[in-house]
Amino acid sequence: MKMLLAALLAAASCATVAQAQTGVPVQNAPTGPVYTLDQAVAAAGGSAPASEAATAAVQAAQAGRTVAGLRPNPVVQGQIENIIGSGPYRGLRSAESTVGFAVPIELGGKRGARVAVANAQLSRAEIQAAIIAADVRLQVTQLYVEAVAAERRVVTARDQARIASDALRGASVRVQAGRASPLEQQRADVARINADANVERQLRLAEAARANLARRIGRPVDGTLDDTLLDQLPGATVYGPMAPVETAGTLALAAANADFTIAEAGVRLARANRVPDLNVGPALRRLEATNDTAAVFTVSIPIPLFNNGRAAIAQATAQRTQADAQRRVTALDIEQAITDAQAQAANAATTARAASGPALAAAQEAARIARIGYREGKFGQLELLDAERTLAETRVAAIDALANYQNARAQVERLTARAPNGGNQ
Template sequence: MHSRYARPAAVLGAVLALAGAGAFSRAAAEPLTLDAALSRAQTQSPLVTAAEASVKAAEGRARQAGLMPNPEAGLQSENFAGSGPYGRFGAAETTATISQRLELGGKRRTRAVAANAEVDAARIGFTIAKADLTQEVRVRYAEALAAQDRLVLAQETAARAEGLSKVASTLVEAGREPPLRALRAEAASREAAAAVIAAEAEALAARRALVTLWGEPGETIELVRGPEAAAPTQTTIDPSETLDVRQARADLQTARAVIDRERAAGRPDLTVQAGVRRFEQTGDSAMIVGFTAPIPISNRNQGTVAAARADATAAEARERLALARSVRAVRDGEASLRAANARLEVLDSKIVPQAQTAVDLARGGFEAGKFSLLEVLDAQGALTTARTELIAARLERAKALAALERAAAQ
């Protein structure tokens, strides 16, 4: 019987050895604090690079929008290669001209205003990309810490289950417990050993999810737990001035500027022309001047103007929606933080210590023959549940803080 009950101990020892090897490899990894993770993400993330490139593209379009049209040079020969006196080039007339299209109706001004509005919107979008990345890094880092805590909890639970299985087998051999109790302890030990393997995989996956944010999925890191972050003060979070509302407001300004631009685009331009004409037959020359302008009979750009007005209406609706969502996000974040703080306080100061005390008493009483194995297993299960909830409460607080930091970002 002794050899049968020693098997789970051997299995658990192998599992803990594998987990210890993983811990050793992490110990050799580079320590990474939350601040360092935020810095690496902001400097290396492809998302930030793409958003920054969008700003540069908008700035290039704005520079282009402020330029006037280039002049055009022309050269034209007439009255040659015909019949009679026009059969040779001697009777030809050669004209060299320079023409310039003059943009009327404020085209260049409205085009530049619209392009500059797009630059402002792109810059806010760049700031939003960085703020979103910061929030995601905070959440991923907190999730990785939570996965690491769950791994430690699983290892400690497995170690307790192994010890309890040994004690149970000893008591069975001594005739103080029925064999069914040892089988129950053996099953609990094997289940705890399997939980260690699952927790190890979850911890590794959480770290990979973190380092992927700056494009290094194969990097090995060691998390460094820092002090608890403080919540942003409520007075600094104005729902009407969050990044999302400012982005919607900038999009609305862009849409309104596009209306003016398209209205101006429907007004006809004037092209002036000046040049010199040379008469080959006499060798004389003369100046020519002229202008051309389109006649806006059917195409006055009215369709594009109507589309721009519809886009502005949609932008107004999105601004109202962004404001409503911003108010909800701030209020929900504050409520979630209050709830997480309250839950964390109760778990950390009362529930977990009480559950630990119950396990110690039950374990001591079981070894002294005062409590049954079932009472010890129930107490250990309650402790594991309480510590799991404590880890979840810390994670929820970190997520609420990240959401509030995102709402307060400027």
């Protein structure tokens, strides 16, 4: 009778184990419509402080463009001469009062040079806003992928815990029937305790991943996440020489080009500032002694004696040289970064295809054979537990590999993101 009971319990354990491999939904998981990655990115873009700062920077640059195009304000002048002197100039009897205004006339193309600098700064602010938007998308994508992967790990952990519990029940029956050593039951109990603890750990990690995603997008994550995101893999390709990296128009290079354009416009402005401006304007003079009035026309021009603008030109020229060298460095760095990221993404895709394909299929087949052999008495419990443990570890490795590929792909997309208007400066 004990032998029959042990066989029945073992068969039930194997059936439950087989059912566990199909996967079960995470308990207490949010229900409702799927909350997609694009929705999360859109929500994060509207609430991220960095995006708000970038928008304010663009608005400030637009205001700066308006300011740069304004002309200098006229100056109202007034003066009283020949007062509080001696002889005929005692008191106000010989006073001469002059009232007028002067209009600054900018020479050398200063206004156009200021506008060119402001336009370059506005373009740079727009590129920076695009960089921040790309960074936000990368961050949200990584958090979203981690949240999806964490929920899959919870499913795998619960499957493993169910397997361990069934194995413990089967071991207990075998010990009671005298067919196994008490050590087998103790091992099964240790495996069950570790599996239950792993479920708790994975649940906490899944909750933390979802909370981090909600914190980044500035709102609770409604509905379920798009679980199919992890399974989107490129087709297998034959290894060959990597395609040349095209960096033109990328955000990083566009930002470096914009910095060079600002520096180049600064050189033009420094040269324009060397040309002295004129101040011209009419005035009206009243002579107190005769109660007559007369017109006065004034012209003034500064003398570039102490500051002739050469130092400013030298400074601007050096900054332009620095910006030019920096954009060449950026071009090399971005080429290297894209090459490395593409290689990492390709390797991650290869690993993910192997882990979620042949390796997982082999582990599933090994577990199936172990379950059949255990039912028929050809394999012991240790062989069954080892096969099931290998299957669980392979499933976790497949989840990690799929998540790594999605993160690597997101990094490539970030590095190759195009600048506004193609990054033309």
